[in-house]
Amino acid sequence: MGEKILMKGNEVIGEAALRAGCKHYFGYPITPQTEIAHYMAKRMPMVGGTFVQAESEVAAINMVYGAASAGVRALTSSSSPGISLKQEGISYASCAELPAVIVNIVRCGPGLGGILPAQCDYFQAVKGGGHGDYKMVVLAPCSVQELYELTVEAFNIADKYRILVMIMGDGILGQMMEPVEFKDKEEIISVQKNWAASGTKMNRENNVITSIYIDPEKMEKHNLKLQEKYSRIASSEVKVETYNCENADIIVSAFGSVARIVKNVISMAEKEGIKVGLIRPITLWPFPESEFLKYADVPKAFLTVEMNAGQMFEDVKMAVNGRKKVYFHGRMGGMIPTQQDILDKIKEILKV
Amino acid sequence: MPTVFKRPHALKEVSMHYCPGCTHGIIHRLIAEVIDELDIEGKTIGISSVGCTYNNYEYFNCDMVQAAHGRAPAVGTGVKRANPDNVVFTYQGDGDLAAIGTAEIVHAAARGEKITTVFVNNAIYGMTSGQMAPTTLINQVTTTTPYGRSVEKHGFPIRVCELLSSLEGAVYIERVSVNDIKNIKNAKQAIKKAFQVQLANKGFSLVEVLSTCPTNWGLNPNEAIKWLENNMIPHYPLGNFKGKDLEV
Incomplete structure (x- = not known):
């Protein structure tokens, strides 16, 4: 280098x-x-x-x-x-x-x-x-x-x-x-x-x-x-980063900048005993569907976090194909999802 | 026996799809003759546009790129900037160049892009069956001006050569017509000069060619020629607007 x-x-x-x-x-x-x-x-x-x-x-x-x-x-x-x-x-x-x-x-x-x-x-x-x-x-x-x-x-x-x-x-x-x-x-x-x-x-x-x-x-x-x-x-040509998904209680999916926020949430959640995994699509098309299928049986639920009204959310739902419930958390208008908001959403989904 | 007339090499040996009496074929031939005479076929790239000539890439033997409606000067800019040694010409009609592609032609000319535009003005949209063009004359009946083009409702026809002549980057601008032998010969000289201006790296060049559309004008080919002479030439005066004495 x-x-x-x-x-x-x-x-x-x-x-x-x-x-x-x-x-x-x-x-x-x-x-x-x-x-x-x-x-x-x-x-x-x-x-x-x-x-x-x-x-x-x-x-x-x-x-x-x-x-x-x-x-x-x-x-x-x-x-x-x-x-x-x-x-x-x-x-x-x-x-x-x-x-x-x-x-x-x-x-x-x-x-x-x-x-x-x-x-x-x-x-x-x-x-x-x-x-x-x-x-x-x-x-x-x-x-x-x-x-x-x-x-x-x-x-x-x-x-x-x-x-x-x-x-x-x-x-x-x-x-x-x-x-x-x-x-x-x-x-x-x-x-x-x-x-x-x-x-x-x-x-x-x-x-x-x-x-x-x-x-x-x-x-x-x-x-x-x-x-x-x-x-x-x-x-x-599918590219995807998978992090911490083995034995995850919930798998969060996010791309771009938001995925980095989610990575911080993973360590915050760990301190509270919640195992959060991340699937970060690097190619949004082609979409890494098989990665979602691979882990579909692992978590209790999926959550996608995006800076929009829920767009990749639809592709995640299609990839998970009904095997688990997929939740969404998003902000719009230039507002950025905070780590705390994401963690709160995770807790709400997992009822912890 | 000596050959006195033959198909230019730059023109493919295929039949064209144009309507009887349409003058696009003549204009294609003039361009091909110029390409032959300047011996530039191997380095010429033509840009087809949208309208009746959308597929004139099937008629020329040089490399061809088909462009979106009005965008030929932008596409030509990209082609030329990629390989500045190429000769690039766009072939555009009045709807393509003077309506949807106004921004592209004005700015290609303003930048002085070293490309040549052959602008075919027949005062109507041909391909989509005879709607009003930016160059449609006052009182001219079209499918979208069934009562004739009116100043009050539709505004005035655009004189493209006069408009572009104010731009420093446009160094050679001429309006010609293909209504008779004399004018066809003049048209060829203008097209040749426009290509030579590009070869000499002088700047942007454009030749406007007054052309007929018998089908959409509702006239037979002879009447169409007469209509061009009696109506178009008075409104669109022939001649050189810029670069007549340019050394090439």
Whole structure:
């Protein structure tokens, strides 16, 4: 490992992207993720890369569409309202099977909402915020170190499968400073992008990047191809952290920043003789269903804690599949669940 | 016997889907001839847009990228920034460029993106069956202006060349027409110059081509040509707006 330095989450995303070989960033200012753009504006010229401040989120994602079509690693970042604007491009790029990375440093909504942290874009990210049957790989880091590692990995996954990968953080993760240890060299997978629109050089058939298939049979065939790809990803790219689940009285599920709060709750509860386990999905899609099934018979109940009205909650319920009751505790509007509130909820469920 | 006329190499040997009398085919051919003459097929990327020409990626032999409605200049920006040695052109209609894609075209031009836009203005939405376009003329009947476009209800048609000419980043702007042989030849020269401007790295270039839509205008091809001459050219004057003397 290399040097350990103190950095802000948003800046780490920028640095990680550069280390992953991404030299094309297209963005638009929005709080609380704008430091990514600041970082890229400063660093891209140093590495001969491209930084474009687009006229809108819509334009930024379409610039990513263009750059990815041309075969380069491309990144855009935004926060919730901006990600809503990108949904058109996300759907098109998914259909055209373009590899790229999108960062959403989630803020509270709906509407213009507020600038404080939330996890209320879970549905939008994992269920398809744009039109059509498509999936993105959605990664949910919980520390600045993981933000770095998963950002690098996001580019690899994107290239490996020709898919969009979203890094979903929140205002806490984007804004906080933590020590991060960068590797001396990143593992970057090498993929031949012989499908890219980078010029035929008159020595091959022309390449076409498109998301339109007017013939219904071709459109269905393409959809089936996408679904087959999603199945492959679902069976090989699931990431999950399981902590303290053996013999747990209750298993709490949380992702991102909230999972760290839950980890503190685990030690608080232990002092009161309550065994709390944690299942932290790192890939929100593909969702680690089997991990929930594996432990479904262990606890008396499940609890999901989120900064929203209960979104991952639905996926946990589906994964547990009625074998245990699943409870929910959440805060919204930029309010953050406290350790005490979570512990109180656990005690209420366990009636202790 | 010497060959006096042949299909440009940059144009695929397939039949096009355009309606009889539509001038898209002529414009495609002009672009392909220019690509051949400049010998840039191997490094050219075309950006198809949304409208009747959504699938013109099937007609060109260079690499092609299909873009969402109005977003071709943003997609073109991404393609060009990724590989600045490529030649990038967008092919957009009036609904695509002057309505839903207004922000993208204005800012690509303002940034002086080294791309070329061929803007086809036929004063109507073709693909969706004849609705009012931003370039629909006053009193023109369309399916969404069944009583004719009125200033009071629908406002004025947009003159794109004049609008974009105020931007420093747009260095070559010309309006042409494909209604007769003379104008077709002028159109080709303008398209060629626009590509040369890009090759010389000068900035953003755009050629607006006045075009016919006999199907949605409800006219036969000859009448459509006459309608273009009598109605469109007076409102959309032909000529160079910027960059006539640009050294390329």
